[in-house]
Amino acid sequence: MPERILIDTDPGIDDAMAILLALASPEVQVEGLTVVFGNSGDVNLLARNALAILELVGRGDIPVAVGSSHPLVRAYHGRGSIVHGDNGLGNVELPPPTTLPVAQNAAHFIIDTCLANPGEITLVTLGPLTNIALALRIRPDLPRFVRRLVMMGGAISAPGNVSPVAEANVHNDPEAARLVFNAGWEITMAGLDVTMQVHMDDEYLGGLRDIGNQTGRLVWEITRFYVAAYHSFGYANMVVHDSCALMAIIRPEFFTSKFVYVDVETSGELTRGQTIGDWRRQYRHEPQTHVLTGVDDIAFKQLYYERIATLP
């Protein structure tokens, strides 16, 4: 039976790559997308991106719910466009969507979907955790109804990407992240510890383009801006973040992990947004997070290629 998932996302170039992987993978059934600020401060733009991506591959049937346009407490920092372009998809224009988001906001869509399917739904988060935190504020017992939470976010033993210690999704809303990590559910965390190990160079991305389908061409086109951003940061190749969260569900055997209690710094002047692994149980909390630490990136990229090839 496929694992039924709700994807909370800020699409976003690597989000788009992850959503396409999910839609091409029989191991998961996408029940809906909920959209959150992050790669842009315009959550309605990101929602249009989500709708456009779904329609492009003939999945306009999947509901999209719009969520928070800003963090729980502080203002949005506004730097997502440096990596994802002004329109969130590397300034590549997709055919405008003909479908609309559902009327419910993301938090209520998450609550209603999970309560209607107790223990069946896995929450997959690819952006800041604001929508999940808002759902928890409304229903603190939400974890009782959720199968598990799989996230792209955080950095335990790896350097941060928006500060020396903080990863973007957690840094964008540390208060939300702290609520989510301490809500009582089991978490799988695809943080920078593992995502920085999955590089895609232009030879590989050109291979996706040369599959000959529109999906492969789309991935090539939207990654042009993303690759240039990584080059500007001094990296030889782009890094694939969000697809790691999906691949951890599709092929868990590709990954190694360690089970540890993770908490989030919310007030440190230098450390705000840091995710901290309590390896020696000094905080006296039970572990709740499977921190992904290693990945077979060759097998990952081979399967990613094969799955993209199955889409229109």
Ligand code: RIB
């Ligand atoms: O730090 C990487 C994360 O931030 C990814 O989810 C990317 O899409 C951005 O949201």
Ligand code: CA
């Ligand atoms: Ca993302």
